[in-house]
Amino acid sequence: MHEMSLAERVVQIIEEQASQQAFRRVREIRLEIGRLAGVEVEALRFALEVVSRGTLADGARITIIDKAGEGWCLSCAAAVPLAARFDPCPHCGGYGVQPTAGTEMRIKELDVE
Incomplete structure (x- = not known):
């Protein structure tokens, strides 16, 4: 499950930022x-709860901001909504759609003390 390694990296980033910015506790992780992005959100949420135990993020609320998928259809030369990687273009049905948004995972914001 790669969500566990993602969660470990999130906690590591938080600890690095706490060291640089001198905060003591994280109340919320957004x-x-x-x-x-290929991330199972509920598995990541569970993994974060597990790996944050005993850290400054222990008990922090985890908020997930859903980012829609978008792509560029090479046949239509148009931006199109994309529900999943390798889905066909909703306009022409072609499979030459390159993802342009919705592939990212990032720490958007931390609520800290």
Whole structure:
């Protein structure tokens, strides 16, 4: 499950930032996760709860901001909504759609003390 390693990296980033910015506790972690990122959100949420135990993020509320998928259809030469990687273009039905948004996962914001 790669969500566990993602959660470990999130906690590591938080600890690095706490060292640099001198905060003591994290009350909320806001993550932006694209629908095309290949992340199982509930598995990540569970993993974060587990790996944050005993850290300054222990008990922090985890908020997930859903980022829609978008792509560029090479046939239509148009931006199109994309529900999943490798989906066909909703306009022409072609499979030459390159994802342009919704592939990211990032820490959007931390609420800290």
